Amino acid sequence: MRADFIIGERPMSHAEFLEFVNGADCAFRAASPGSLRELAQVLGVALANDCDVSLFDADLGMGFGESGARDLPVAPAGAALENPARFESVEALLSKLKVSKSKISLFTSGTTGKPKRVSHLAAALAGQARAAAEDCVWAFAYNPAHMAGIQVFFQILFGGGAAVDVFGKPAGYARDKILECGVTHISATPTFYRMLAGCGAVFASVRRATLGGERSSEQMCALVARLFPNARVTNVYATTEAGALLASHGEAFRIPEALAGRVKVAGGELLVSASLLGESDCPCAEGGFFATGDLVEWVDEPAGLFRFVSRKDGAINVGGYKVAPEEVEEALNSVSGVIASRVYGRRNSLLGNVLCADVKLADGVSLSERLLRAELSKRLSAFKIPRIINFTAKIKLTRSGKVERR
Amino acid sequence: MGKIALMIRQIRQNKGIDAPFELTPDTSLREDLGFDSFDLAELTVRIEDEFGIDVFETGIVENVFDICEKLNLK
Structure with a gap:
């Protein structure tokens, strides 16, 4: 087993993980981990003590208080452990985490609507981790409060290897x-x-x-x-x-x-x-x-x-026509010089919606709205071509790193 | 009216029409400029971004005069 399972700027070794879980006298019932390291801390303590835990997006504004723990957000009340679990070794801790009775509640990312709660048995998610080569190094690129982030975390914890956090x-x-x-x-x-x-x-x-x-x-x-x-x-x-x-x-x-x-x-x-x-x-x-x-x-x-x-x-109604923004984004992204795009509707008294696009160009590339529309007209029907195209340095994304659709 | 003329020119150019056009208060958006409902919707969005007013919200707009009136432009 390699020493650090989280590498990069804020690393964490297995020994430190063990020490953290053994030092906790309160469990994390609700938390908004903003990094892989915080996810490890939250899930480590909760699962080791068979406590259910809810993970929220960091930007949902949960009011976390002081916990006595070093650097993670903790629910302010009702989280003290009567008989906190203690482990003699990293192996003993990992064995316990794999069979934990905890439930992990997550919230669907709500790309288009209100997030919904979903609960999973931690042991069932942990059981999906596959044994991997010791030299595996993951780039952790998902939101730690979302399903994909937890799956990658369990993979490095139980499957071996390490991860460098690049999320956000x-x-x-x-x-x-x-x-x-x-x-x-x-x-x-x-x-x-x-x-x-x-x-x-x-x-x-x-x-x-x-x-x-x-x-x-x-x-x-x-x-x-x-x-x-x-x-x-x-x-x-x-x-x-x-x-x-x-x-x-x-x-x-x-x-x-x-x-x-x-x-x-x-x-x-x-x-x-x-x-x-x-x-x-x-x-x-x-x-x-x-x-x-x-x-x-x-x-x-x-x-x-x-x-x-x-x-x-997600379809946008433009003058009675239904437009799938994904199809228009795919056409935009296939134009040479375009890095990413976001297509959305803007309320309009004439058509219901006017189709708009934010477009991020590669460095040094210059494209006019007219040229871009001409390119699109080769691939899309006229009503699917955005009428307003904004060239922007940043595409609006959700906390899961998907194109924002709201 | 200068800003409106620029917007109309941009919409025409985006459609691949470079020919010069005359703009008077009587110029009809549909008849003289050949605007369809998509072009008109685009124009309203551009006007709204510039002036903060949706010119089509309170009734039909036929010509340039109607726009100027709703925007209180001389």
């Missing part, structure tokens, strides 16, 4: 850390990779690159393959309610044998059996299936191959 940092910082730490594994949103690609580097040390959290086109998968020329690229479909469900090496997915009958496509939408979900506030439709709100289209129906198109509640 500028792309240039992430580039430097990936190169400096010799990152071998990375899992992030397409938006993260787009920003990273704008930094003009290629990362030869990466062996596995995973895309998740947002829809990825073939073009996106190809961009990731160029960024990480030695990596196996995997596109993952996951939900906060059910965790990772589907994986492929391109934009098209197939429901695996093991999930047959429990994940299905109906009415152009992906449905997931209630048996695959954690406890959640999300209502299940009749027949025990949860409607994910993710719309799909068949690539090859007899072969069971489909791709994700957009969110059901």
Whole structure:
């Protein structure tokens, strides 16, 4: 076992992790970890003591008080432990964490709506970690209060290896850390990779690159393959309610044998059996299936191959036409010189909505609104072309690193 | 009216129309400039960003005079 499982600016060794858990006399019932290190502290103490814990986004403004712990946010009241757990070794602690009776409550990222609570058994999430090579170095690029962040944390804690925290940092910082730490594994949103690609580097040390959290086109998968020329690229479909469900090496997915009958496509939408979900506030439709709100289209129906198109509640009504912002963003992002984009509707008395786009260009690139529209007109119907295009240095993202849709 | 003329020129140019055009208070947005509802919506957004007023919110706008009137422009 290597000494530090968190490396980089605020490292943490297994010994320090053990010391922290053994020194805690209060548990963290609700916390908003802002970094991988804080996530380790919150989950370490909660799981070691079989306490349920709710994780919130750091920007939801939870009022945390002083805890006596060194550097993490703690619920202000009702969290004292009568008989705090103590462990003799790191191995004993990890064994306990793996079988903890704690439940972890998360909140769906709410890209388009109000976040919903979902609870998972910590042991079930921990059980998904796979044994990995000791020399694995992860780039931790997801929000620590979200499902994907917890999965990567459990992977490094139980599967071995270490992680460098790049979540919420500028792309240039992430580039430097990936190169400096010799990152071998990375899992992030397409938006993260787009920003990273704008930094003009290629990362030869990466062996596995995973895309998740947002829809990825073939073009996106190809961009990731160029960024990480030695990596196996995997596109993952996951939900906060059910965790990772589907994986492929391109934009098209197939429901695996093991999930047959429990994940299905109906009415152009992906449905997931209630048996695959954690406890959640999300209502299940009749027949025990949860409607994910993710719309799909068949690539090859007899072969069971489909791709994700957009969110059901994300379409923008422009003068009676429905526009999927994802499709327009994909067209924008495919124009040479465009790094990332965000397409949204702006209320308008004539059309209901006017389609607008924020566009981030690569350094040194200059494109006019007219040129960009002309490029789009080769790929999109006229009503799908944004009427207002703002060139911006920063694309508005959610706390999970996805394009903000509200 | 100068700012409105600039906006109209930009909308025309974005559509690939570079030909000069005459703008008088009587110029009809639909008839003379060939604006469709998407162009008009774009114009309202641009006007709203500049003047803070949605000129179509309180009724139909036919020509340049209507816009100037709603914006209290001479």
